[in-house]
Amino acid sequence: MKQRSPGLVLDADAARPLESGDAAASRLQRAGSAVQKGYLVAQRKARSLVRGVHSRWRRSLQLRVVTSTLLFSVLVTAVLGFFLVHQVQTGLLDAKTQSAFNDHYAGLSTARNIIQDSDQQDPDRQLDQIIEDLSARSGSTGLYDVVIMPSVGGMTGRVSGGVDEASVPERLREDVRKNGELPYGNYTEIIRGTQREPGLAVGAQLSSTYELYYLFPLDHEQQMLNLVQQTLVLVAIALTLLLAAVAYVVTRQVVTPVRQAASSAEKLSSGDLSERMKVRGEDDLARLAMSFNDMAGSLQEKIQELEELSKLQRQFVSDVSHELRTPLTTIRMAGDLLYDDRDDLDPTMRRSVELLQSQLERFEELLADLLEISRHDAGAATLATGTVDIRDSVLKAVGEAEQIAEKRGIKVVLRLPVDPCVAEFDARRINRILRNLVVNAIEHSEGKDVIVTAAGDRDAVAVAVRDFGVGLKEGEEHLCFDRFWRADPARARTTGGTGLGLSISKEDALLHGGWLQAWGMPGKGSQFRLSLPRKSGGELRGSPLPLAPPEITLGRTLSAFSSMQGDFDRKGIWISGPGEDQ
Template identity: 50%
Template sequence: MSFSDRLAARLLRGGQLLPDGAVSGPVHPLLRLFSRWVRRPLLPALRLWRRNIQLRVVATTLLMSLAVVLLLGVVVVGQVRNGLLTAKAQAAQSQAVGGFEVARKLADGGDENHSDDNSRTASRGTQDSATWLTSLVEQLASGGQGVFSVVALSSDSDEPFGDSTPGTRGPRASGDVDPERSVPVELRRKLDSKSGTFRQYTQIKRIGSNDGMPALIIGKRLNDVNGNQYQLYYLFPFSQEAESLKLVTGTLATAGVFVVILLGAIAWLVVRQVVTPVRMAAGISERLAAGLLQERMKVTGEDDIARLGESFNKMAQNLQLKIQQLEELSRMQRRFVSDVSHELRTPLTTVRMAADVIHEVRDEFDPATARSAELLRGQLDRFESLLAELLEISRFDAGAAALEAEPVDLRDVVNRVIEGAEPLAERKGSRIVVRGAEHPVMAEADPRRVERILRNLVVNAVEHGEGRNVVVRLASAGGRSDGAVAVAVRDYGVGLKPGEATRVFNRFWRADPARARTTGGTGLGLSIAIEDARLHGGWLQAWGEPGGGSQFRLTLPRTAGEKLRGSPIPLEPEDSRRNRGLDEQGRPRPGAGRGASTIPAQPRPGAQHAAARPAAAPPALPPGGSTRVVPQHTPARKGDGARADGTGEDTRPDTVTTGDPVTTDGPGARGGAAATDSTQQETGRDVEREGGRRGH
């Protein structure tokens, strides 16, 4: 961005430009109000200027044409003016020289009847000098009325300049010319000191008026009939030249305006011929993007625009063909998955019945056969869960999923989910803490789908929490029409690495492929969960940091069909490293001491303690508020240094790196639901059926 663009942007925003484009601090309210008042009427014009290329081209053409016309007009008017002045000066010079010659002859007695010296001397003596000057001015000016004026001034310093009464040799002027103000003092002094003809541009002043007329004055010092010196001036006004120049200027201005308008119209038509196909292509592109794949451009002619239209139509045709092929392939895949899932149900039911019969009498078999019967039943449970989730995914892909919304209290849903996850949490050494359950959290939702979402989140949190506590938080905000409810599940386990949040809701994705699955999941749990959330018009979002745990947040509108505007629970929890003022190594970040939170990190399990003490609320919880802890009786694990109560807490700070929080309602954090390991199937069978069959 150039400096002028940045300056205009800063001025439009009411800020002050500082070095390097920085903006100053708070602006005075009056200045902000003034900038807003100036900016508001300019916004529509600026928006139109940015969006309309035809307007920009035409406006640029008009401005450039106007500049060219103005330049040509100035040059032409200047040439005409110089030509008029030159012609006027030449004509005035000839007229003045002729007048000076007539005055000299009259002063010398140029009459043919006075040929001898005696008679010439007698004639001079009988004629008064003042009367002669008056008659001379009248005689010289008689042939140039409206063309020039004549002024005669005395060269005697003793004679008052302004005295023009009869009998004196004061100034004489033809018409109503004011000789005192019309003849420049510099020119008079030059004539007094030098001989010859001189000229100068001046202003003709009229008696009783202060208005001046541009004129050319030509003067010369002569002798009158008595031999006394006087100054004779010819004043040539530029009135006719001014009228001619005005006429030329007006003609050029009128022609220039018509030329500019004509060029603007031509530019508009020419640009329209180019812009119209582009706009047509843009409109067709938008309709193609909206799914109307049969749209095509109208092609006329054989020029570049026509070739562009043909290429565009070929591209659209190829895209339509490819999209149709992909859609057909996708339909075939969905149909295949659905058909296979349905067809496998019949043999699976038969195998299930046989496996149940074998499992019932497993005590009569040898240990190896009994163990095989147990593994067979566990894998059949997993297979049934996989088929159920594949069928659910196929319904989402086909658009056949329906929402059965009804008023539901999310506290009841959370309680059912926690009751089903307690065996797994007890086996993992975790505790599930519920916060915000003191008030009803009502929403219009499908309880079956919401329970499936929360079951996936809670079981995932327990599975990846590494024996630490899992916090489930409920909150609501807003009214019935624009309100929202949210449930957040926070764990303090392995967390998420940067970039994993965008892939967590993908089908069959796991953050660590080498990690053992212990809950019988299929890898489709979060994929189904996000589809359930979207079916409600809600958000399923995730946040995490490597080694610092993660948080999944489900946000639903209070009323089904309403649009969400926000969530009552922040996506990034209060006990994240950034909120606690820690860097990636877990050390205090410079400059973050005053504003950082002091909430401690969730302690790691396995610390050595001298004596066992009762389980307490996790230190990651802020003090106060209503919490419910799901108790469990977990025996101390051998060799890991855990406490006897199974909490596994220690006092070491959490020193893992911080990941970027996820703020979109797209893919979020950890992968799909965990799967079971064959060696652990027996101990987790109840949880496997609860989680696997319901979409974990």
């Protein structure tokens, strides 16, 4: 029978501790991950709390005032309390020192009289008598303890009240030995077995061989000082809270009307012209409320006047536009007859008839735009939505502008997606928007190509029309949608459309819940982007196409990347490009 090799047994046995060590390491790793996760959660909560407090601090005037009052109150009460405690402590110790010196002087005189009256007695009996008489004078409350210590070695002293001779500080004994005629005092600790208490030691030379010391406990003064400190702390807390409450009440009286004024101003700015502030009393805040109400009343009157004037204006434009259609139709019929027979007229009359025909077409376009604007102003514009492919609308708009592009020698480049981009919209209005954008791009392209791009995502479809003409100056990307606005006022009025095309297009886009936005840069051209939601009435949150052209966005990104790489290079860091070794 084969026996197992000892080496195999040794390896198997050694594997068990290794497996248990891996398990322990895994448990330690899981515990460390849990601790780290808990730390991150606590850190996020702390940051959220700090942000909340900081936001509350910045937004609440009342909180800042009350907090500042509270801090200043704490500071003032702390400073005053410190000086008050110091004065009380100094007064108590001065009074105690004066009383201690008086008591010691009286006891010293008594002890010297005892020594003089009993010169022939035993020195030990003299010391006992002195201790007995002086201790009796301290009273039942133990006002002081008496210590008699020898000035030379080989002699014993006396103590009363069980105090230790070590309670007398060595520095005081040196002062007494140098000049024993005068009493000296020093603060010390009175030792009674294992107990220690603060005290005052006063001493003087009793005779050539002995020194007399009085030990005065300071526990009473310490208790009084503790009582004063506790009282001051309680008074300071109560005073601080009272001042904070007073500051809260006072600031609330001021802040509440201000908040009401801010709320009224917000309602007024949102269109609620009937909002007014309540007037209470006759103080400054009441005058503020009255002034605010007067201002709101004046604004309401002016806005109502402007609204009435605007209504009259819109009504006038609508009425005039409708009234002009009848004579325009008659003029149009006469103009068409003349235009059909223009070949039979002399060249001068033929040219006049052609100009009449072109201006009649321009007049009809202006009249149609005025009628459309009046419908938007009156809120009478409606949508006839249907499911349409945005690519078909783009092709139709480009086809209608093809003749204008051929006359100017401009090529319109289409970048349409392969897959359908279907959305719900009013095809007539969207075709008009796209035709206006394409025609405007052709007229301002300065002979360069025009690029029309369409795209779609899950929620929206978009069309961008790009030209490479003079572009737009800063701020003109909003002005270009104003009525009768022209980028170059010096251009002839016969160039371009009626000046209402982009305004009508903006209104049509908003009617769909979409966006019509412009981007431009002097010398780089301009780009107009139309974005529409897929579903009619849906909320538009983004656009499938960028507002700025891709080459502009890419250029900014590369410029920013080059700047970052330059910074890294200056710091000695190399950024490798594609395919390079890291």
